Amino acid sequence: MAETRLMTINMGPQHPATHGVLRLVLELDGEIIVKATPHIGHLHRGVEKLAEARTYHQIIPLTDRLDYTNAMGNNLAYVLAVEKLLGIEVPKRAQYLRVMMAELQRLAAHLIWLGTHALDIGAMTLLFYNFREREEILRIFEEVAGGRLTPTYLRIGGVAKDLPEGIEGKIRSFVNAFPDHMKEYETLLTKNVIWLKRTKGVGIISKEDAINWGVTGPTLRGSGVKWDVRKAFPYSSYDEFEFDIPTGSTGDVYDRYYVRLREMEWSNSIVRQALDRLPKGPIMADDPKVALPPKEMVLTDIASLIRHFKIVSEGITPPRGEVYASVEASKGELGFYIVSDGSNRPLRMRIRPPSFLNLSALPKMIEGGLIADVISAIGSIDIVLGEIDR
């Protein structure tokens, strides 16, 4: 009588295909996964606790470091929550600049995802193509904001500074060239037999399960739910842009791949629309309690100097209350829930990270499947441990 035993395998936290420091404990019956248990927290920095000890402006750099591939989107979610709390209106030009930067960032984030996901499965060429285009986006960010990975470009009430001279031409040439690059990626993967065999029918999650597990973003849309925060709760003038929500049907790895590629095309189109229709005007809200005065005023006018000093040292004091604001980040719905007690620091700043809930549904996708497919399933939900562990 042969005895059957389950074998337990540890995967990670130092494993290149876990995209950071994710540890998975897999119980195997032969090659079949019986149970998968993710262990997280290796990158826990206590961002929510740190935020309670900082003024509202000082929290913006912390948000860059959550999902470090999507810094502009994180900034946007945070400043939207604070602006909602304050009840201030942001000028149109700043809103369009935010949309433009958030969509460029989405492209950059999806390019990292595509390159690393394909690399995990064995297609190496993609990574070099993707990092080539991502470099162009990061150069644009460097000129606009001064930072590449952590630009900290957004401010409460607007953006840090206006576009520098000549950058619009560079963005436009990137946007014009990008559809051809998309073709290069698709030639390598979309109808590639090896790619199809590794991704079709793998890591399936149904529509109902995805909703019940709180999955959002391309992972939810891959399962066929036509839902996007940009359409459901339009923020930052997204209702003035023309775009569609691509969806999949079966909810497998291939559908999630396909949804993200279509999403990149729409992002590119949104950047083009924002560039074409970029309104003129101020880039900061006209609210002396929130916006810093212009530098030349600080140097010449005593009242402006005092105002600058007060905002920098004391910070802003929103009214008592609680708000939730969310954006469609590259991974899904990123939300900030801020409870204010009327002081210059938040009483509670809760971050609702999309990757956290997407990852919690991973066992649902891989249990019953083959161990070789774990890699493609992890790659397809596009997790970043920086925002899971916070």
Next chain:
Amino acid sequence: MVEVHLAVKKLQEKFPSSILEVTSFRGEVNVVLPKKDLFEICRFLYLDPDLQYHMLTDLCGVDYFPQTPRFEVVYLLYSFKLNQRLRLKTKVGEGESVVSVESIWKAANWLEREVYDLYGISFENHPDLRRILLWDGYEGHPLRKDFPVEGPDFDKPFVPEV
């Protein structure tokens, strides 16, 4: 706004004694509930054909130390049918527990573990209530207001027992 009122109206009809307070701020509706009725109300909101709050977007804790009861557990629900959010809140004292909603929304599994980890609020009937971000054996709950930001033992070296 009309749709949110639908949920609140239905709750007030069905559970008249359970709705302690309804507030609205910046267009968001908050409903405060006693924790004994929380599970029933969540199930009603999930199952009711007119409401269908099928997604638990977020679940988190808030510490209002030194008020008593000091904690609040906050549930943010979303209905695809109504395209509306609804926030439920319940007050929890120190050492008390809340009934888990994991059997309604699977998303609550990890979210409740996180609240347990960072606030020390336990959840009844949770299938797998373990620490999630911090390691087993860690002492204290970092998001409590009486927990210092730099940590209680920041100047002591951490040497695990081998």
